[in-house]
Amino acid sequence: xxxxxxxxYVPKSLLxxxxxxxxxxxxxxxxxxxxxxMMVDGRPYGPITPxxxxxxxxxxxxxxxxxxxxVLSLNPxxxxxxxxxxxxxxxxxxxxxLAGSVAEAPDRLAGLATVPLQDVPASVAELTRAVRELKxxxxxxxxxxxxxxxxxxxxxxxxxxxxxLRAPVFIHPLDILGIDRLRAYYLHNGLxxxxxxxxxxxxxxxxxxxxxxxxxxxxxxxxxxxxPGLIGRLDRVYKMRPEAKVNGCKRAPSTYLRRxxxxxxxxxxxxxxxxxxxxxxxxxxxxxDYRFDMGxxxxxxxxxxxxxxxxxxxxAILSGTAAKLLKV
Numbered sequence: 001x002x003x004x005x006x007x008x009y010v011p012k013s014l015l016x017x018x019x020x021x022x023x024x025x026x027x028x029x030x031x032x033x034x035x036x037x038m039m040v041d042g043r044p045y046g047p048i049t050p051x052x053x054x055x056x057x058x059x060x061x062x063x064x065x066x067x068x069x070x071v072l073s074l075n076p077x078x079x080x081x082x083x084x085x086x087x088x089x090x091x092x093x094x095x096x097x098l099a100g101s102v103a104e105a106p107d108r109l110a111g112l113a114t115v116p117l118q119d120v121p122a123s124v125a126e127l128t129r130a131v132r133e134l135k136x137x138x139x140x141x142x143x144x145x146x147x148x149x150x151x152x153x154x155x156x157x158x159x160x161x162x163x164x165l166r167a168p169v170f171i172h173p174l175d176i177l178g179i180d181r182l183r184a185y186y187l188h189n190g191l192x193x194x195x196x197x198x199x200x201x202x203x204x205x206x207x208x209x210x211x212x213x214x215x216x217x218x219x220x221x222x223x224x225x226x227x228p229g230l231i232g233r234l235d236r237v238y239k240m241r242p243e244a245k246v247n248g249c250k251r252a253p254s255t256y257l258r259r260x261x262x263x264x265x266x267x268x269x270x271x272x273x274x275x276x277x278x279x280x281x282x283x284x285x286x287x288x289d290y291r292f293d294m295g296x297x298x299x300x301x302x303x304x305x306x307x308x309x310x311x312x313x314x315x316a317i318l319s320g321t322a323a324k325l326l327k328v
Contacts, residue, residue, distance in 0.1 A: 002066060005263050005322045006071070006221055011093075014074075017089070021086070030046075059108055065297060067299065069328065074140060112136060113127060121157075124158055131165045177199060194222050202234060205256045207248075222287075231278075238253055239252070264284060269305070282321055
């Protein structure tokens with residue numbers, strides 16, 4: 001079974017709830033010819049084409065790509081923009097609808113829950129419900145929560161709950177650092193997103209979160225962003241600077257790399273080969289970022305064309321890593 005660990009899903013039920021109830025909270029739905037666009041504080045997210053919410057066209061494209069199963073998750077802006085109560089309301093709608101879609105095609109689809117991390121106790125309760133009752137496979141979160149980094153003490157109970165539930169946490173860039181300097185040339189995605197992923201991972205390492213939660217499973221989108229390429233520099237920081245150890249980081253950052261699972265989305269064969277050699281094929285899983293234009297529609301071919309890896313290596317990347325992580 002070839003598994004795509006990174007694919008997006010935006011159900012109509014979520015869009016309808018935002019259209020009906022989002023106005024007082026700065027959110028609305030704009031209807032365009034290509035599909036609805038979510039508007040949050042004047043910023044557009046879309047268009048959201050039928051591939052995001054209809055199963056039939058999704059399965060057709062999965063077949064074309066050679067993908068047997070997709071793991072579905074909500075894409076930015078996620079739900080942190082909403083007041084806590086409204087965010088929980090939307091999260092429950094999303095998770096319930098996602099579970100229903102998975103139930104329609106359980107051999108082809110799996111799901112990662114969304115939670116309103118602006119309210120940590122509510123997020124713990126909703127994650128518990130999503131995993132235990134709805135049978136979702138894990139949770140999808142942003143690289144920060146309204147500017148609060150992931151090693152913030154307020155967020156630690158959420159990570160504790162995820163570890164206890166054995167629920168993998170998939171981190172996706174959101175509200176990236178330095179946006180004012182990255183608006184031109186689409187650099188907010190080209191550079192900003194991969195940098196923010198690296199920042200989130202580094203905060204979990206240096207902040208001692210991974211040391212305190214040794215069974216916590218964390219996934220990084222876009223092949224870990226800038227983290228693999230800058231890991232030597234982070235090791236140098238750890239070796240030379242006392243600031244790197246103030247929150248209990250016990251070892252050099254490079255020794256934590258295998259605490260993460262990375263998807264394959266690099267758009268650069270040498271970068272993907274470097275990642276696999278760095279962390280091992282059992283820590284790399286197929287990803288598409290479906291159906292964004294910054295994703296890939298030939299994920300299986302990209303892995304099969306790699307030279308210098310065994311059949312077992314390719315099987316791990318295409319299937320085994322994700323299957324073990326998600327218990328499918």
